[in-house]
Amino acid sequence: MRFLPLILKNLRRSRRRTLVTAAGIGLSIFVVSALLAVEAGFETLFDTSGESVLNVYEKGVACPFNSRVLDSYAGLIGSTPRVVSATGVLRGLYSYQSKDNLVVVSGVDYDAFRSIKRVVIREGDERAFHARGDAALVGRLAASQYGWRVGQTISLVEDGLTLQVAGIFHSADRSYEQGVLVHKPFLARLKRDEGRSTYLIVAVSDPGAVAAVSKSIDGALANYPKPTTTQSERAAKEQEMKDFAEIRRMLSAMLLATIVASVFGAANSVSMSVRERTREVGILRSLGLRRAHVLQILLGESTLVAAAGGLIGLGTAAALLATERSLGGFIPLILSPKYAVLGMGIALLIGLVGALIPSLNASRLAIVESLRFVD
Amino acid sequence: MDSLLSVQEVSKTYRRGEHDVAVLSGISLDLVAGDYVSLMGPSGSGKTTLLNIVAGIDSPTAGRVVVGGTDIAELKDAELAAWRTANVGLVFQQYNLLPVLTAVENVELPLLLFDMKKAERRRRALDALTIVGLAHRADHYPRQMSGGEEQRTAIARGLVTDPKLIIADEPTGNLDASSAGNVLDLLHVLNADLGKTVLMVTHDPAAAGRARRLVRLNKGTLVPDLGKEGRPQ
Numbered sequence: 001m002r003f004l005p006l007i008l009k010n011l012r013r014s015r016r017r018t019l020v021t022a023a024g025i026g027l028s029i030f031v032v033s034a035l036l037a038v039e040a041g042f043e044t045l046f047d048t049s050g051e052s053v054l055n056v057y058e059k060g061v062a063c064p065f066n067s068r069v070l071d072s073y074a075g076l077i078g079s080t081p082r083v084v085s086a087t088g089v090l091r092g093l094y095s096y097q098s099k100d101n102l103v104v105v106s107g108v109d110y111d112a113f114r115s116i117k118r119v120v121i122r123e124g125d126e127r128a129f130h131a132r133g134d135a136a137l138v139g140r141l142a143a144s145q146y147g148w149r150v151g152q153t154i155s156l157v158e159d160g161l162t163l164q165v166a167g168i169f170h171s172a173d174r175s176y177e178q179g180v181l182v183h184k185p186f187l188a189r190l191k192r193d194e195g196r197s198t199y200l201i202v203a204v205s206d207p208g209a210v211a212a213v214s215k216s217i218d219g220a221l222a223n224y225p226k227p228t229t230t231q232s233e234r235a236a237k238e239q240e241m242k243d244f245a246e247i248r249r250m251l252s253a254m255l256l257a258t259i260v261a262s263v264f265g266a267a268n269s270v271s272m273s274v275r276e277r278t279r280e281v282g283i284l285r286s287l288g289l290r291r292a293h294v295l296q297i298l299l300g301e302s303t304l305v306a307a308a309g310g311l312i313g314l315g316t317a318a319a320l321l322a323t324e325r326s327l328g329g330f331i332p333l334i335l336s337p338k339y340a341v342l343g344m345g346i347a348l349l350i351g352l353v354g355a356l357i358p359s360l361n362a363s364r365l366a367i368v369e370s371l372r373f374v375d
Numbered sequence: 376m377d378s379l380l381s382v383q384e385v386s387k388t389y390r391r392g393e394h395d396v397a398v399l400s401g402i403s404l405d406l407v408a409g410d411y412v413s414l415m416g417p418s419g420s421g422k423t424t425l426l427n428i429v430a431g432i433d434s435p436t437a438g439r440v441v442v443g444g445t446d447i448a449e450l451k452d453a454e455l456a457a458w459r460t461a462n463v464g465l466v467f468q469q470y471n472l473l474p475v476l477t478a479v480e481n482v483e484l485p486l487l488l489f490d491m492k493k494a495e496r497r498r499r500a501l502d503a504l505t506i507v508g509l510a511h512r513a514d515h516y517p518r519q520m521s522g523g524e525e526q527r528t529a530i531a532r533g534l535v536t537d538p539k540l541i542i543a544d545e546p547t548g549n550l551d552a553s554s555a556g557n558v559l560d561l562l563h564v565l566n567a568d569l570g571k572t573v574l575m576v577t578h579d580p581a582a583a584g585r586a587r588r589l590v591r592l593n594k595g596t597l598v599p600d601l602g603k604e605g606r607p608q
Contacts, residue, residue: 002487003487005480006473006475006476006484009475009476010475012475013474013475279471280473283471283473284473284484285432285456286430286432286459286465286471287459287460287465287484287485287532288456288457288459288460288461288485288488289456289488290452290453290456290457291452291453292453293488366433367432367433368427368432368433371432371467371471
């Protein structure tokens with residue numbers, strides 16, 4: 001770009017203003033990045049593995065962690081038409097190092113669970129998991145969040161839960177990737193919950209039959225000691241996340257407010273800068289620069305400042321998220337590449353939109369008027 | 376000789392509140408290639424307005440301005456800008472250099488509009504600075520130069536695109552006698568040695584005396600064309 005040296009020199013002229021503007025946009029992009037990181041965390045919670053998995057909870061229990069169903073239900077459910085397999089999951093909520101770092105530990109029958117949740121781990125790690133009763137498979141997101149490594153011993157608070165990390169697993173269901181899998185009998189002994197599960201997961205052969213199968217299961221178990229409520233996994237998670245819907249709406253509103261405030265801030269800064277240089281705009285135009293050239297220079301300046309601000313904001317957010325990886329230990333904070341690009345795009349948009357009107361006005365001013373301008 | 380500049384019945388009226396104020400009324404003026412014309416007149420007589428119209432940075436309310444066969448009133452904004460870069464070198468009383476650029480960068484500025492490599496632009500800018508005797512100040516910023524040097528840098532900038540017409544609006548108005556003499560010497564060289572046509576507004580009779588022809592404006596109209604000594608031609 002032929003005007004780049006002029007743009008850079010203009011930015012250096014008012015260093016303080018350039019820095020303050022970049023810092024202002026940087027602060028906005030930091031807030032935007034943090035909000036987007038929370039949103040990305042929510043997305044992982046909502047990202048479920050297909051519609052053909054059902055969750056069977058105890059009927060009438062509001063908190064999913066307090067639900068208890070009998071393991072023997074798995075055999076009954078397994079004989080229901082169009083059910084491929086069913087297995088119990090016993091869940092416990094623990095904290096790691098700090099009470100803010102909450103970790104969901106799921107006791108599972110590994111082979112049954114793996115086929116439904118499409119768990120992938122290294123062959124050697126699978127053998128190591130089967131070899132020890134206190135072995136744990138940690139989800140890749142949890143491993144990344146807490147820096148867990150294979151072979152490490154981890155201690156979780158409450159119940160004195162000490163686990164040996166046998167492997168790191170990937171799953172089609174990202175919500176499990178934020179937690180830990182252990183042998184179900186091991187966790188059941190610890191929690192004194194033998195013969196019971198928090199819920200059962202059920203694989204159905206036909207996604208279209210989910211509603212009918214749910215009804216069959218709940219109907220068949222209606223007269224058992226613990227009647228059930230069966231819903232698709234997506235519905236269950238949406239139920240879990242219902243309380244967060246308002247927070248997400250609030251996040252969106254904050255995001256918008258931050259962007260709008262930044263646009264006004266950038267516009268104010270560019271307006272001052274352009275006003276001071278009205279006469280120079282006239283000089284440039286008298287030398288033959290067209291309105292489009294003047295626009296290029298003024299918008300180029302604000303875009304560069306905005307880009308610098310974007311990098312400052314993203315860099316600060318990335319540095320902070322490297323140490324603070326979850327919100328309340330439950331919602332992971334993820335600065336995904338997609339949202340980093342979006343954050344940078346928002347920064348550039350703030351620069352462009354904020355500068356557009358003052359720049360257009362400056363470029364449209366008659367040359368003679370510009371040359372007469374005295375600040 | 377061929378007419379380089381033909382101002383034909385040019386009028387300019389400004390709207391001030393409820394009233395129209397006529398600044399120029401039916402001005403006609405011809406300059407031939409190689410001419411050196413001084414434009415004099417009291418403040419408010421319309422000198423600068425006429426100069427701005429001829430330079431294409433202001434437009435007439437009525438009349439035509441033909442420069443080198445082109446009626447500049449008919450050019451669109453972008454065409455006029457391109458025409459100005461190629462055909463007119465502008466010199467202002469206030470120098471109008473950009474403070475963030477060095478002398479050579481200021482001179483190079485109009486060349487950014489040409490399809491020209493950076494090295495070629497720099498060479499031409501340095502050549503122009505050499506003509507005005509400021510090659511040694513190429514890397515100095517305006518704030519590091521005297522008024523006379525700034526004005527000579529501005530002349531180099533006006534010269535760098537090799538225009539036919541140099542338009543100077545009170546080029547010595549802000550200078551001491553010595554610097555003013557240098558600038559006038561330079562304009563003389565541009566006219567006599569490089570064949571540039573010069574149209575200069577000045578209040579200074581001594582400066583006007585350096586021109587080949589003197590034109591007086593009064594209340595927006597031309598008084599009879601005078602020779603160098605002020606005699607009717």
